[in-house]
Amino acid sequence: MRAAVLYEPHGRLRLEDVDTPDELRPDEVRVRTAAVGLCHSDLHVIDGRVVRPMPVVLGHEASGVVTQVGSAVADVRPGDHVVACFVVFCGRCRMCRAGQPAMCQDREATMRAPGEEPRLSIAGREVHQWTNIAGFAEEMVLHRNAVTVIDERMPLDLAAMLGCAVATGVGSARKVARVAPGDAVAVIGAGGVGLNVCQGAALAGAGIIVAVDRSPHRLALARERFGATHVVDASAEQDVAARVRELSDGGADHVFEAVGVPGLVETALDAAVRGGSVWAVGVFGDAARIDFPASHLHSGKGVHGVRAGSLEPQGDIPRLVEEYLRGSLELEALVGERMPLEDINRGIEALTAGAGARTLVVF
Ligand SMILES: [Zn+2]
Ligand SMILES: [Zn+2]
Structure with missing residues (x-):
């Protein structure tokens, strides 16, 4: 073959x-x-x-x-x-x-x-x-x-x-972070996984979903088809985190890093509200290390690793199929x-x- x-x-x-x-x-x-x-x-x-x-x-x-x-x-x-x-x-x-x-x-x-x-x-x-x-x-x-x-x-x-893309993205929002109705969510990176984090957050009833990316095309997709309520063009915005805080009344409850760039974890922490959570969904290189000001921890913020959206394939994949066939999954x-x-x-x-x-x- x-x-x-x-x-x-x-x-x-x-x-x-x-x-x-x-x-x-x-x-x-x-x-x-x-x-x-x-x-x-x-x-x-x-x-x-x-x-x-x-x-x-x-x-x-x-x-x-x-x-x-x-x-x-x-x-x-x-x-x-x-x-x-x-x-x-x-x-x-x-x-x-x-x-x-x-x-x-x-x-x-x-x-x-x-x-x-x-x-x-x-x-x-x-x-x-x-x-x-x-x-x-x-x-x-x-x-x-x-x-x-x-x-x-x-x-x-x-x-x-x-x-991968759908299971990881939707699962990260719904199963791992357990986004709750009304939550403010920010998603850094609107590729295959990031768009599905937006979608998972929308399915979970998030109130505000901010998608951040450098591609106007992906940002349009995020807003028109995947549930983002706001978008931030990272190629045009000086301070992405400040913009997310502005859009989410002081910071997002959940910020997802869906790119795999170590420096963006700090951006995500800056964008999170006090007591909020950063979810590292992106895949970092083998040699990557992550550095951020310890003061974020005193603000009650946490950084959490995510593995495959905690996917349980035999249960989660048929559920996603059902949701697609019902018309609720893009x-x-x-x-x-x-x-x-x-x-x-x-x-x-x-x-x-x-x-x-x-x-x-x-x-
Ligand atoms: Zn993959
Ligand atoms: Zn085992």
Whole structure:
């Protein structure tokens, strides 16, 4: 099957014939990929900010149709439509048992062991499977807990985005921060995840939602389609935090950093009300450190890490599908462009340039 392979940081993705095993492990499923979203986390591996073994197939929000299941898989069948999500969980460790699969402590249990035939290879040489998914490929061999079966009425291309952008964004507002009706919320960064934080805050009934970004196009999207009540153009505004405080009567209750730039955490703290919370949703580089005045802590403000919006895939993804089918979840407006796998490098370049919200590779 064909897949886009990254051989080195800063390299271009190369379309290659990649082998998958003929035999599945008892706990695996084989999925014909329908669509995969391009996400900034993929870009972080390409630009070297996040260091991972190479060669690698990236792509971690995907959808598809199951074509084969392992002997121990009883609840997924060939023909099922699925979302493949990077929250792959063992189901047995302490955090999984506590209902927090996004914090799973034993992800190795969901991978093939060293010495076993790898899930992806070229001429016998292992190709790494990014986040246990590797969606930039026509076919995925996955642990059963990497997939969630969804309603077949759900369009498969839009479903791909439920695996990262939507789950992380909506979950950060609704599940992690528990935004309450009437709250004032600010979201720094209105890309695929940030727009969905706005959407999650709106679904939770926030009173004021301020979207901050440098792209007028994304800001318009935030206001027109994703529930932002106010927007701040960071390329034109001298003091973003002061502007957020002005719009939210002294500061936001919840400020989300959805870019992954360490300095923006301080901006977020400046924009928060006394006693307010900053939620670090963006993915920072491996070497990133965060620095801010300790006085913010004396103001009762806190900075909290967020992992995958505390996604519990088997429960949360079907709920998002239901919300989409009912008409209460916006997905189509996230899609900037649909393209075939052959064009993926152009999609990566557009992502680097910050165009559009989400690019989908459709198979
Ligand atoms: Zn992502
Ligand atoms: Zn676990």
